Amino acid sequence: MMMEKLKVYADRMSQPSRAVLIFCRLNGIGFVEIKVDISKGHHLSSEFTEVNPLQKVPAIVHGSFNLSESHAILVYLNSAFPGIADHWYPSDIFRRAKINSVMDWHHSNLRNGAVSYVINTVLGPATGRTLNPKTAAEAEKVLFSSLSNLEDIWLYGDGRFLLGGSQPSIADLSMVCELMQLEVLDEKDRSRILSPYKKVLQWIDDTRASTNPHFEEVHNILYRAKKKFEQQCSRIAETQTKPSDKIGGHSKM
Amino acid sequence: MKLKVYADRMSQPSRAILIFCKVNGIDFEEIKVELSKRQHLSPEFRAINPLGQVPAIVDGRFKLFESHAILIYLASAFPGVADHWYPADLSRRARIHSVLDWHHQNLRRGAAGFVLNTVLAPLLGLPLNQQAAAEAEKILISSLTKLENIWLKGNGKYLLGGLRPSIADLSLVCEIMQLELLNGKDRDRILGPHKKVLQWIESTRNATRPHFDEVHKILYMLKTKLSEQQSNQADSVMESRIRTPLTSKM
Ligand SMILES: N[C@@H](CCC(=O)N[C@@H](CS)C(=O)NCC(=O)O)C(=O)O
Numbered sequence: 001m002m003m004e005k006l007k008v009y010a011d012r013m014s015q016p017s018r019a020v021l022i023f024c025r026l027n028g029i030g031f032v033e034i035k036v037d038i039s040k041g042h043h044l045s046s047e048f049t050e051v052n053p054l055q056k057v058p059a060i061v062h063g064s065f066n067l068s069e070s071h072a073i074l075v076y077l078n079s080a081f082p083g084i085a086d087h088w089y090p091s092d093i094f095r096r097a098k099i100n101s102v103m104d105w106h107h108s109n110l111r112n113g114a115v116s117y118v119i120n121t122v123l124g125p126a127t128g129r130t131l132n133p134k135t136a137a138e139a140e141k142v143l144f145s146s147l148s149n150l151e152d153i154w155l156y157g158d159g160r161f162l163l164g165g166s167q168p169s170i171a172d173l174s175m176v177c178e179l180m181q182l183e184v185l186d187e188k189d190r191s192r193i194l195s196p197y198k199k200v201l202q203w204i205d206d207t208r209a210s211t212n213p214h215f216e217e218v219h220n221i222l223y224r225a226k227k228k229f230e231q232q233c234s235r236i237a238e239t240q241t242k243p244s245d246k247i248g249g250h251s252k253m
Numbered sequence: 254m255k256l257k258v259y260a261d262r263m264s265q266p267s268r269a270i271l272i273f274c275k276v277n278g279i280d281f282e283e284i285k286v287e288l289s290k291r292q293h294l295s296p297e298f299r300a301i302n303p304l305g306q307v308p309a310i311v312d313g314r315f316k317l318f319e320s321h322a323i324l325i326y327l328a329s330a331f332p333g334v335a336d337h338w339y340p341a342d343l344s345r346r347a348r349i350h351s352v353l354d355w356h357h358q359n360l361r362r363g364a365a366g367f368v369l370n371t372v373l374a375p376l377l378g379l380p381l382n383q384q385a386a387a388e389a390e391k392i393l394i395s396s397l398t399k400l401e402n403i404w405l406k407g408n409g410k411y412l413l414g415g416l417r418p419s420i421a422d423l424s425l426v427c428e429i430m431q432l433e434l435l436n437g438k439d440r441d442r443i444l445g446p447h448k449k450v451l452q453w454i455e456s457t458r459n460a461t462r463p464h465f466d467e468v469h470k471i472l473y474m475l476k477t478k479l480s481e482q483q484s485n486q487a488d489s490v491m492e493s494r495i496r497t498p499l500t501s502k503m
């Protein structure tokens with residue numbers, strides 16, 4: 001009997017979801033993408049809660065086995081599907097340990113900083129939260145320190161990828177997807193944050209190039225969201241200039 | 254060369270590594286890195302872990318930090334570590350990764366944030382931040398509820414229905430143990446409603462005795478010191494209450 005196809009529950013607006021989708025496509029893993037639209041509250045539905053009681057995407061169902069947490073999923077897929085190139089999650093115990101280490105570091109550093117910064121400068125209102133400048137300032141600190149650590153510690157050596165790798169691993173994919181959410185910031189802010197980190201910028205490009213066309217396809221939704229936010233911003237800018245025009249008008253009267 | 258473990262016993266993830274090595278008879282040398290003396294910022298330690306955090310290990314020429322990655326490495330590199338700690342079975346192993354990944358931004362964030370902002374901050378020369386404490390408490394309680402209802406579901410005594418402890422049980426129980434530093438009322442209010450969690454802490458402690466208690470000794474010593482300080486504070490509050498009416502009479 002054939003095992004049912006792998007199901008990937010994902011919202012393409014979510015970084016870890018994108019990492020899992022790109023990984024499956026790149027490695028020719030047959031799967032069904034099941035959309036869980038967080039902005040519509042689909043992650044709270046009883047169907048999805050069956051799949052992942054923690055109500056977070058991504059999650060997978062493989063036969064009778066269900067699993068959540070993107071890193072655990074990436075590691076599982078590597079072992080469960082034959083033919084995946086060794087560089088994604090090397091079988092060498094030392095290289096594997098270093099990849100585990102950087103992925104553990106990711107949670108409380110890069111992810112923590114990037115998510116909280118984007119939510120508190122741009123995305124908040126779209127998910128029913130108010131923008132909190134104080135939290136944004138704290139998140140910015142975590143984000144900057146994470147970027148410095150990437151630049152100076154994790155991207156060491158001559159390799160183009162993390163930990164001196166000459167080919168990407170699941171850690172590169174996971175963390176570059178995390179950084180891609182900075183695309184929704186306004187261009188000035190994004191460049192203020194990223195431009196001091198030359199190696200990081202090069203690494204984003206290298207990871208993108210080695211995972212295209214899937215990388216771009218799965219990120220399309222983000223570029224569209226960016227346009228939408230830009231339009232919103234210019235509308236806000238317009239409404240902010242109007243009342244001041246009026247005040248000017250009044251004072252002339 | 255013997256395995257070197259750089260640790261501060263005041264740190265939860267350090268304790269998890271020390272207990273794991275002892276329980277599994279891994280021969281190692283413990284090298285103390287005292288955070289309160291800022292030894293983690295020394296150039297010697299930076300050469301081991303450039304991020305300046307404990308725990309870290311050196312095994313021959315190989316250096317590694319991040320406690321989960323260390324536990325996985327030790328379970329794989331040292332023969333004689335029983336399978337239940339880090340099962341070879343693909344799906345059991347995947348679930349252990351899942352709960353370990355979840356730990357970072359949930360239980361750890363909640364527990365460490367709450368303890369820091371209710372008791373530890375003054376000892377580290379930091380201010381107590383009530384708002385941060387309140388936010389951490391929310392994350393902590395939600396994490397404990399998820400442990401109780403989701404991760405400890407089923408009949409096993411351990412996470413994910415396990416009959417024997419895994420590295421995830423050890424790591425997460427060590428995290429929760431820092432709640433010992435809270436005053437009794439806070440601790441009971443937070444942990445009391447979570448019966449399965451309490452039972453699981455006991456099971457994990459029993460399965461890793463006597464090492465569990467030995468490595469946690471430092472925590473109980475600090476607890477005693479903290480409660481003495483509290484009762485001293487309470488005394489001085491009483492004194493000033495007694496004094497106030499006197500002055501007001503003058
Ligand atoms: N550490 C988890 C993070 C999962 C996560 O935070 N998912 C978010 C989307 S990026 C989510 O589902 N949020 C739903 C919610 O807000 O409750 C992973 O890597 O999979």
Ligand SMILES: N[C@@H](CCC(=O)N[C@@H](CS)C(=O)NCC(=O)O)C(=O)O
Pocket residue numbers: 104263264265266267288293305306307308318319320321
């Ligand atoms: N995720 C890391 C956490 C390591 C960590 O936060 N260590 C703390 C002690 S519990 C530390 O060394 N803090 C010193 C500092 O950050 O300056 C792990 O599990 O090993």
